[in-house]
Structure formats: C-alpha cells, structure tokens
Amino acid sequence: MLISIVVPVYNAEKFLPKSLESLQNQTYTELEIILVNDGSNDGSAAICEQYASTDKRFVVIHKENGGVSSARNTGLKRVTGEYVGFVDPDDWIEPDMFKRLYQLTQEYNADISMCGYVKEKADGTVLNTLEQPSVTSFTAKEALNTILNDDSFRGFLWNKLFSAAILKENPSLELDENIHFCEDLLFCCKAILGSKSLVYDITPFYHYMFHDNNASSSQYSLKKLTSLEALEQIIEMLSEEANVNVSMYKSYYMRMNLSLLMNGIHENKSSTDTTRYLRKNLFKYSLSELNSKSLRFSCCISRVSVKTAYLIWKFTKRN
Known part of the structure; x- marks a missing residue:
C-alpha cells in the first residue's frame, strides 16, 4: 500500500535536512513524499530539490506563499496513496513511525491510526511527560469525546495516518485557509466524523521541535x-x-x-x-x-x- 506524506515547507532550511532524512530512512518504504515549497526565500527549495534528485519518492511542488493550510491543501490535491500522513518540516520522526501506523490500520481495521509524540527542544530536552505504552481503539464518537483531553492524541495532523478513502468520500475535507489556529483540529474532527474506527498507540514516534519560531511570547494575535x-x-x-x-x-x-x-x-x-x-x-x-x-x-x-x-x-x- 502506498502512503502519501505531505510536508509543507517554508523557510525551514535549519531543520529540513533532519526532517527529510527521517522520512527517507523509514522502514516502510512504499512512500510518496510530497514537499510543498510555500514560497520559501531561504535555502529550503534547494534542499527539497536535492532530495528529489536522489530519491524518486520525493516530489517537489513550488508555489507562492499562502500559509501552511494552503501548502497542505496543495499537497492533498497531489496525493495518490491509499493512506495520507503529514509531517512538519522542522520536526522529525522515528524510523518505524509509518510502518507502525500502517500496521495499526490493518490490525484494527481502522480508518485513522495515531501515535504519541515527544515535545522537545533542539538540545534534546523533553518537555512533555511520556506515558506507559498502550494501544486503544475508538469509535468515531469516542474519539470526538477524547480529542481535547490533555493526555490524548489531540487534534494534530502530524501524528496520524488517514485512509485516503475518507478524503475522497468527503470532497470538502480540506484545511480552511482562512483559519490559522485550530485549523488542524477542525480538519481532524471532520475526518473522524467520516470514519468508522480509530486506533491510538501512545508510543512517541513523532518528535515535535520546540524552538524560537514556534515559541512566541505573545498570547494574543x-x-x-x-x-x-x-x-x-x-x-x-x-x-x-x-x-x-x-x-x-x-x-x-x-x-x-x-x-x-x-x-x-x-x-x-x-x-x-x-x-x-x-x-x-x-x-x-x-x-x-x-x-x-x-x-x-x-x-x-x-x-x-x-x-x-x-x-x-x-x-x-x-x-
């Protein structure tokens, strides 16, 4: 089964190589990695092209800057896989992440599989508490009643694998480009509502990097x-x-x-x-x-x- 992974890229040259390397080294190899360069004005575009030139699984799309939702939507229109995942360009993932997420969809007959994550600084300092390993299955209604819990899988795109069938059956299922916060939660709730079953492995396969670019001191905008x-x-x-x-x-x-x-x-x-x-x-x-x-x-x-x-x-x- 082909998995399509959408990566929205904007001025991420400092972190991008590690992120793309972690994708390139996935133990699940049937991947289509769609890099959407959203009008970067640093070296990100060149880095994307470099990976695409040596690994045919990487596909690069260049577009004018329109924001992360615009970039993700552009990538979604290009996917051809049976499953769809998302990775942000300043984060990185464990080698077995997509292998495990795909296994979960098969073992539990799930439309959406999810994993835990590590929130960490560039020096490796872990900022969140890691729970004991466990796997939990959910109906759509159970997932909707759990997604806002602090210790749940939450409404992020990047720790989930979606059946492409859900997207095809709901043409309106895309990111709202006029919403800049909680847009991923909105997308996830729509996707969950269109699913029959979900499964969550709390094991932290995803590494969310906490740095100056996403650590604004302002709480209002x-x-x-x-x-x-x-x-x-x-x-x-x-x-x-x-x-x-x-x-x-x-x-x-x-x-x-x-x-x-x-x-x-x-x-x-x-x-x-x-x-x-x-x-x-x-x-x-x-x-x-x-x-x-x-x-x-x-x-x-x-x-x-x-x-x-x-x-x-x-x-x-x-x-």
Whole structure:
C-alpha cells in the first residue's frame, strides 16, 4: 500500500535536512513524499530539490506563499496513496513511525491510526511527560469525546495516518485557509466524523521541535482569534450528533475566548472592536453548558465586570 506524506515547507532550511532524512530512512518504504515549497526565500527549495534528485519518492511542488493550510491543501490535491500522513518540516520522526501506523490500520481495521509524540527542544530536552505504552481503539464518537483531553492524541495532523478513502468520500475535507489556529483540529474532527474506527498507540514516534519560531511570547494575535471560528464550526457540525459531548467543545471555546480577552488587554493589543467582540462572546453559551466550576466562575465574573476579571486573572498569573 502506498502512503502519501505531505510536508509543507517554508523557510525551514535549519531543520529540513533532519526532517527529510527521517522520512527517507523509514522502514516502510512504499512512500510518496510530497514537499510543498510555500514560497520559501531561504535555502529550503534547494534542499527539497536535492532530495528529489536522489530519491524518486520525493516530489517537489513550488508555489507562492499562502500559509501552511494552503501548502497542505496543495499537497492533498497531489496525493495518490491509499493512506495520507503529514509531517512538519522542522520536526522529525522515528524510523518505524509509518510502518507502525500502517500496521495499526490493518490490525484494527481502522480508518485513522495515531501515535504519541515527544515535545522537545533542539538540545534534546523533553518537555512533555511520556506515558506507559498502550494501544486503544475508538469509535468515531469516542474519539470526538477524547480529542481535547490533555493526555490524548489531540487534534494534530502530524501524528496520524488517514485512509485516503475518507478524503475522497468527503470532497470538502480540506484545511480552511482562512483559519490559522485550530485549523488542524477542525480538519481532524471532520475526518473522524467520516470514519468508522480509530486506533491510538501512545508510543512517541513523532518528535515535535520546540524552538524560537514556534515559541512566541505573545498570547494574543489576530490570527489566534480565528481559533474561535474553527471551534464554532466544530460545535455546529457536532451539535446534532448523538453521544458527542459538545459541552466539551463549548468549554474549550470559552477558555480560548477568555484567554484572548485577558491577554489582549494585558498586551494592549486588542482593538476596541475586538474587545467588544470577545466580551459579546462571553454570553454565547449558557454557564450550565460549561464543564468546570472554575470556568463558570471566570465567565460569570467577566460578564459582570471585565476589569475585575482581568485583575483576578493578572493576580493569578503572577502567582
């Protein structure tokens, strides 16, 4: 079975060789590795071409810069494999990652297989807690009720292998190029909803590199505001689905909204219109729909007085 792997590339020359080498050295060799150069202005394009010139499994597509979702969508249109995976250009993977993910789809008759990940610094320092090895299978509804849990497989694209049939059966299943945060969560929820079964091996085959390019000190930006749109789409999509805990997504929405509101004030970056928008969102869902007492308390205080809520938030943050 051919596996297509989409790699969106933008100004990643420092990390790209290690990432592509880890793909080239996969023990599962029936691969189609699609490198989408998204208008890089460093040496990334040349590195992509170098790998393609020596290994016919690498395919390079050059395009004008349009963002990571645009690059991924371009790659998705080119895939020919029976399964589709994603790898980011500054990360790297264990040699057996795609062999294991493919094995899982066969052993569990799964439409989507998933693995654990290591979040690490360039010096190898591991930033997340690694759990004991285990394999868990899910129905689509069970997966949708698990994806937001801190110890779950989460809504990332890069630790999953998708059956291409899911993509073909749902032509609208692509990345929303107008959403810059939680766009991968939105994609994953759509894919899961179209699947029958999933399987998760918690073994960390994927290495997510934490560095200056993805470690912004700012907790507020206009791009981060688009995460609310992604969550609104997910909530609307799942609202009529039986046995799906939609309140979990509404709570996530409210936590995100509160974070943007408080950090926007704290960093003095939120415009009057944006602050008004975020304050209005505090009333979007009833308090009874939220899944924790602390969240309900924060929303309640913020509804009465954003200034008071900010002072409490600032005190809590400082301590």
